[in-house]
Amino acid sequence: xxxxxxxxxxxxxxxxxxxxxxxxxxxxxxxxxxxxxxxxxxxxxxxxxxxxxxxxxxxxxxxxxxxxxxxxxxxxxxxxxxxxxxxxxxxxxxxxxxxxxxxxxxxxxxxxxxxxxx
Amino acid sequence: xxxxxxxxxxxxxxxxxxxxxxxxxxxxxxxxxxxxxxxxxxxxxxxxxxxxxxxxxxxxxxxxxxxxxxxxxxxxxxxxxxxxxxxxxxxxxxxxxxxxxxxxxxxxxxxxxxxxxxxxxxxxxxxxxxxxxxxxxxxxxxxxxxxxxxxxxxxxxxxxxxxxxxxxxxxxxxxxxxxxxxxxxxxxxxxxxxxxxxxxxxxxxxxxxxxxxxxxxxxxxxxxxxxxxxxxxxxxxxxxxxxxxxxxxxxxxxxxxxxxxxxxxxxxxxxxxxxxxxxxxxxxxxxxxxxxxxxxxxxxxxxxxxxxxxxxxxxxxxxxxxxxxxxxxxxxxxxxxxxxxxxxxxxxxxxxxxxxxxxx
Numbered sequence: 001x002x003x004x005x006x007x008x009x010x011x012x013x014x015x016x017x018x019x020x021x022x023x024x025x026x027x028x029x030x031x032x033x034x035x036x037x038x039x040x041x042x043x044x045x046x047x048x049x050x051x052x053x054x055x056x057x058x059x060x061x062x063x064x065x066x067x068x069x070x071x072x073x074x075x076x077x078x079x080x081x082x083x084x085x086x087x088x089x090x091x092x093x094x095x096x097x098x099x100x101x102x103x104x105x106x107x108x109x110x111x112x113x114x115x116x117x118x
Numbered sequence: 119x120x121x122x123x124x125x126x127x128x129x130x131x132x133x134x135x136x137x138x139x140x141x142x143x144x145x146x147x148x149x150x151x152x153x154x155x156x157x158x159x160x161x162x163x164x165x166x167x168x169x170x171x172x173x174x175x176x177x178x179x180x181x182x183x184x185x186x187x188x189x190x191x192x193x194x195x196x197x198x199x200x201x202x203x204x205x206x207x208x209x210x211x212x213x214x215x216x217x218x219x220x221x222x223x224x225x226x227x228x229x230x231x232x233x234x235x236x237x238x239x240x241x242x243x244x245x246x247x248x249x250x251x252x253x254x255x256x257x258x259x260x261x262x263x264x265x266x267x268x269x270x271x272x273x274x275x276x277x278x279x280x281x282x283x284x285x286x287x288x289x290x291x292x293x294x295x296x297x298x299x300x301x302x303x304x305x306x307x308x309x310x311x312x313x314x315x316x317x318x319x320x321x322x323x324x325x326x327x328x329x330x331x332x333x334x335x336x337x338x339x340x341x342x343x344x345x346x347x348x349x350x351x352x353x354x355x356x357x358x359x360x361x362x363x364x365x366x367x368x369x370x371x372x373x374x375x376x377x378x379x380x381x382x383x384x385x386x387x388x389x390x391x392x393x394x395x396x397x398x399x400x401x402x403x404x405x406x407x408x409x410x411x412x413x414x415x416x417x418x419x420x421x422x423x424x425x426x427x428x429x430x431x432x433x434x435x436x437x438x439x440x441x442x443x444x445x446x447x448x449x450x451x452x453x454x455x456x457x458x459x460x461x462x463x464x465x466x467x468x469x470x471x472x473x474x475x476x477x478x
Contacts, residue, residue: 038269078463088466091206091269092417096466099414100459106452111158 019044038094039079042101047072049105053112075101139468140418144432147460154456155449165447172442173435179442181326185395186408187427187434188329189214189388193412194426195340196254196384198419202344203377204357206269209257210416211409212276213385214392215283216253217246221390222293222306222400231310238312243390250386251379253279258375268378276409284402293400305401315395329391336384341423353377385409411437414458418465433458 023040030037050071055064075097082093155165172179193210200207221242224230230241257275260266286292286306293306315327344350355363356373364370389405397404411433419425440454 082463082467086467087470088463089417089469091208092466093463095208095410095414095417096459096462098459099410099455099462103452103455103457103459107154107158107450107456110450110452 035080035083036090036094037079037083038091039075039097039101040094042094042098043072043075043079045101045105046075049108053108139472140428140465143461143464143468146464147457150460151453151457154453158449158453160447160449165443165449168443168446168449169439171446173439175442177324179438181324183434183438184326184330184431185391185434186437187430188333189392189408190412190415190430190433191333191337191427192384192388192391193409194416194419194430195337195423196381197413197416198421198423198426199340199344199353199384200254200377200381201416201421202350202353202357203373205258205261205374205377205381207254207257207272207378207381208269208413209253209272209276209279209382209409210385210388210413211405211407212272212279213250213253213382214389214405214409215276215279216249217386217389218393218400218404219279219283219286219293219389220249220386221246221393222309225309225313225394226293226307231312238310239315239394242309242313242394243387246386246390246393247383248386250389251383253386254382255375255379257382258378261378262371262374272378280403280405283400283404287400287402295399303401306399308399309394313394314398315391327391327395329395332387332391336387337423337427344423349376385412388412411458414462418462420469 023044026043027037027040047068051064051068053064054067054071055061058064058067079093079097082088083090152162152166155162173183174180193214196213197207197210224245225238225242228241230238232238233241253275254272257266257268257271260271261268287294287304290296294304295302295307315329317324318326318328318330344353352363352368352373355366355368356370356377360370363373388408392404392408393400412430415426415429415433418429436454436458440449440451443449443453444451
């Protein structure tokens with residue numbers, strides 16, 4: 001393995017670790033508060049979808065980023081309401097929200113981009 | 119004056135509520151689904167007709183749905199059993215995967231194809247059950263020896279198992295079929311006909327295989343074990359209070375490992391049913407999320423084997439209807455996932471309220 005290849009390898013590892021790090025930090029906060037948040041995957045999906053659609057719609061990636069952050073708030077609010085107020089089983093609600101957001105983002109993608117999808 | 123006249127009405131009302139709420143949750147989710155269908159611009163009658171056709175329209179559809187429900191039910195029953203001991207087994211997908219690997223390997227390469235008396239069918243299933251039990255026991259041993267949370271260990275083990283399936287069909291030294299040309303797909307050879315599951319009726323337009331009676335027998339057996347044997351009592355004791363169970367002489371470590379191993383074994387058996395009953399060969403991603411659907415069926419059942427069967431039937435038919443809706447009416451199958459997710463969170467949210475009513 002040449003040094004250049006090694007450098008590319010390390011660089012892309014750090015790049016790919018960034019989303020995991022951000023999500024992990026969020027999970028750390030909720031675990032510190034004692035809430036098991038299994039719906040992290042659903043929230044990441046929502047953020048990715050909202051960010052992509054926001055950036056595509058407004059043409060500005062930074063606005064897309066802001067829209068991504070704002071769009072996950074309702075999902076997190078649902079998870080919080082179910083876990084804390086209704087005291088439901090946190091693993092069940094987490095997995096349920098994962099399934100829900102996977103379906104919802106796929107459906108929304110097909111609706112918005114269906115006629116243009118490559 | 120009889121005893122019945124003095125009993126409070128609460129027990130009967132409690133039973134009515136705990137049946138009513140799941141039905142109401144499914145109905146509400148279906149309503150949201152219909153609104154979403156209208157939102158996508160597809161005509162509702164066409165979509166509902168396609169859905170009904172996919173679920174009940176032809177005998178083939180009914181048989182396929184029931185075969186699917188059997189897989190979900192086995193994983194869900196395993197989950198319920200482990201849940202009795204307060205262990206959450208989310209690794210159903212991985213247990214199906216190792217079961218599939220074991221069943222394919224034994225069916226293809228261990229020479230069982232020529233044995234008499236139905237052994238070619240039984241031995242791969244036993245191998246798959248053993249593989250699944252081993253996979254579940256790993257998580258159990260980690261929990262007992264190192265205190266690892268079994269949610270994490272079973273989940274991560276399932277990722278390992280899924281990629282093991284991918285690895286095993288990439289290399290001809292493992293399970294990949296010999297590459298005759300560059301277009302040979304990375305999958306195993308087809309398993310010999312003597313190892314494929316026989317159908318209940320010899321009619322290929324109604325391909326219901328023997329997985330259904332197997333699952334029914336296992337469901338009855340597990341229900342009896344959970345409610346009427348000392349092992350079931352030990353599971354419940356360990357689940358409610360491990361320290362008190364230890365003081366009472368119940369071996370905590372062995373019970374935990376046994377519970378996760380049995381849950382894994384049922385998952386492995388489900389994998390064998392998928393390979394020997396429908397797919398007949400091993401390829402990457404063959405478990406296609408069935409483990410997670412079975413897990414959700416187990417979660418919704420809230421501890422009862424009958425609930426697992428009901429939820430598995432619901433999800434099996436829901437999936438079939440969704441596939442047909444996409445083919446005929448153009449509604450994306452993602453809609454079915456949305457409905458499933460809504461059902462899960464509504465039932466999870468309602469369960470606390472239900473448990474509070476039951477406790478009163």
